[in-house]
Amino acid sequence: MTHIQLEAIHKSYGQTQVLNDCTLEIARGEVMTLLGPSGCGKTTLLRTLAGFVRQDHGRVVVGGAEISHLAPNRRSVGYVFQNYALFPHLSVAENVAYGLKVRRRPAGEIRERVAKALHLVALDGLGARFPAQLSGGQQQRVAIARVLVLEPEVLLLDEPFNALDAKLRLTMQVELRKLIDRVGITSIFVTHDQSEAMMLSDKVAVMRAGRIEQVAAPLAIYDRPVNDYVASFIGRANVLSVEVRGGVVASAPEVVANRADGPARLIVRPENLAIAGADACWSGRILFASAQGPSIEYEVEAGLPEPLRLVVPRQAGEAALPAGAAVGVRIVDPGACIVIGGGSGV
Amino acid sequence: MTNGSGPGPAPSTHWVDAVGAAVFALVAGFALLLLVAPSLIVIAVSFEPRAYISFPPSGFSLKWYWAVFENRQLTDSVQVSLMVALWVSLLCMALGVPAAFASIRGTFPAKAGLNAFLLAPQMMPGMVIGIATLFFGAYIAFRASNTMLVLALSVFCLPFVIRITMARLADLDPRLDEASANLGAGKLETFVRVTLPQLGPALLAAGAFTFIEAFDNVTVALFTSDVRGRPLPVELYYLVQNDSTPAIAAVSAIEIGLSCLVMLVLGRTVGLERLGGPATKT
Ligand SMILES: Nc1ncnc2c1ncn2[C@@H]1O[C@H](COP(=O)(O)OP(=O)(O)O)[C@@H](O)[C@H]1O
Ligand SMILES: [Mg+2]
Numbered sequence: 001m002t003h004i005q006l007e008a009i010h011k012s013y014g015q016t017q018v019l020n021d022c023t024l025e026i027a028r029g030e031v032m033t034l035l036g037p038s039g040c041g042k043t044t045l046l047r048t049l050a051g052f053v054r055q056d057h058g059r060v061v062v063g064g065a066e067i068s069h070l071a072p073n074r075r076s077v078g079y080v081f082q083n084y085a086l087f088p089h090l091s092v093a094e095n096v097a098y099g100l101k102v103r104r105r106p107a108g109e110i111r112e113r114v115a116k117a118l119h120l121v122a123l124d125g126l127g128a129r130f131p132a133q134l135s136g137g138q139q140q141r142v143a144i145a146r147v148l149v150l151e152p153e154v155l156l157l158d159e160p161f162n163a164l165d166a167k168l169r170l171t172m173q174v175e176l177r178k179l180i181d182r183v184g185i186t187s188i189f190v191t192h193d194q195s196e197a198m199m200l201s202d203k204v205a206v207m208r209a210g211r212i213e214q215v216a217a218p219l220a221i222y223d224r225p226v227n228d229y230v231a232s233f234i235g236r237a238n239v240l241s242v243e244v245r246g247g248v249v250a251s252a253p254e255v256v257a258n259r260a261d262g263p264a265r266l267i268v269r270p271e272n273l274a275i276a277g278a279d280a281c282w283s284g285r286i287l288f289a290s291a292q293g294p295s296i297e298y299e300v301e302a303g304l305p306e307p308l309r310l311v312v313p314r315q316a317g318e319a320a321l322p323a324g325a326a327v328g329v330r331i332v333d334p335g336a337c338i339v340i341g342g343g344s345g346v
Numbered sequence: 347m348t349n350g351s352g353p354g355p356a357p358s359t360h361w362v363d364a365v366g367a368a369v370f371a372l373v374a375g376f377a378l379l380l381l382v383a384p385s386l387i388v389i390a391v392s393f394e395p396r397a398y399i400s401f402p403p404s405g406f407s408l409k410w411y412w413a414v415f416e417n418r419q420l421t422d423s424v425q426v427s428l429m430v431a432l433w434v435s436l437l438c439m440a441l442g443v444p445a446a447f448a449s450i451r452g453t454f455p456a457k458a459g460l461n462a463f464l465l466a467p468q469m470m471p472g473m474v475i476g477i478a479t480l481f482f483g484a485y486i487a488f489r490a491s492n493t494m495l496v497l498a499l500s501v502f503c504l505p506f507v508i509r510i511t512m513a514r515l516a517d518l519d520p521r522l523d524e525a526s527a528n529l530g531a532g533k534l535e536t537f538v539r540v541t542l543p544q545l546g547p548a549l550l551a552a553g554a555f556t557f558i559e560a561f562d563n564v565t566v567a568l569f570t571s572d573v574r575g576r577p578l579p580v581e582l583y584y585l586v587q588n589d590s591t592p593a594i595a596a597v598s599a600i601e602i603g604l605s606c607l608v609m610l611v612l613g614r615t616v617g618l619e620r621l622g623g624p625a626t627k628t
Binding site for chain 2: 051086147
């Protein structure tokens, strides 16, 4: 069941168009991630949902009711800020109690619900501390507790793991996903980190320069990217300029292309290429090799504008081929290759 | 005393460093003396038992303090000054705080121009403001009075309040306001619960500085104050011209004492570094 609908949202600041026809549907209880490089408009789209930004055109619908005209404080949308924006002059408990106080709840109820919310994010006993006395991970949990205590319909998180160091980040990602599943709240994340998007979300919306390029489940995006931009943003990809002739790719005839003859692009994931002998599509020299343990990464100079990238599984005791070695490269699974029109921009 | 680490140029400290430190201490001490000595001398003079100013005082007596409290002219002028300072502070806070908000948070054309305009009086000598107000008043048949003094001093002091408030406001994270709205608070409630508590110390400092400046100002007051109900600084100014008794030193000593008290209280409650920092003139 659709819970949140963003319909054709446009937003410009002066001459710069920041959001361009953004349309997105999110089902109840689903976790959606907005993924894209810095400056592509992710935060602005999230702020439109929270009401901090008023769109120029388009509608924001939550639970079937349009909320575009509502002020931020009239929307039941919890927002976790990138820097958490905790009130520095209030203790942790007072931060969490803030929304309840604003709603004029009785003191007993506030105490009870604050304790419950702090327990939910495993911060029992830290209620008397001030934000400055907390670690980054704890601050993040306070920010989450502060909005969850109000039982909002929707949870929005703007790059919530950015301020955390790499090790803590992984733990918090897992914890947060578990928490969201427990509470069962419809959530939208913003991130520019594709592995975070893959790990956290039911669906990913890949954005570029104010547009939403593709919305799908993470693996579906990985396997079936709609264009080379999405392909390179989610995981790594070799994007090759090729010719389609007679329904197949000319330089790799085992790849079937359901399109008219002419120039096209072939997208092949690095793990879908292998070192080969006679049956090779391409031949060249190894530029660079690095053995990673379970796999070996190669870059092969094959007379193409970019070197081919390969990730091949490694057997115990196997060493990487030396740089400079002449090799052939073949496609492992032609069905997993994608052929798209040559015209699409890079 | 152990060997090797005795006085004199220890091998580890270069002699240039030692000389540098000595010069620094000397200059610092001299500056401190220059700043504090006049106040100390004035306080000492106020205890002089005889009827004329001399330093060092020939004895110790509190009679000039009594004389101050029995001098109707002086006590009246203290009252005038207190009233003037109070009104100026209120007026400056009422005008300056919203102006600071507009110039930090507002988005409107010509913001930079307005900022420059609001802060301009700080660049102007008080005397110029005093004379200008007097002349302009004459033009519209508004005579020198304590109302005029309050108005002129408010123009003079407004940049203080604006600057102190602006400095603190610029430090505040506007995301906090958004967080507050996101948690359900309206604009007024956000101001009361989030902005004001964080602004509080700065506002207190702005109020205190304005009050002290308005209480103590001579340059503006000389031209605009009422001829009969003079404020204290002007009264003192005329007093020293006619006869110089240690009573003037006693008044000064009382003022010094009160200023120290205010600074002490503010320092304890707010923290001096928060008063000083961004508030100091450029
Ligand atoms: N208030 C604003 N005024 C002008 N430009 C803005 C404003 N907010 C965002 N932008 C611009 O919009 C673009 C998208 O910003 P943002 O949504 O923050 O990107 P992201 O979160 O994806 O990094 C950026 O180029 C940014 O400079
Ligand atoms: Mg952002």
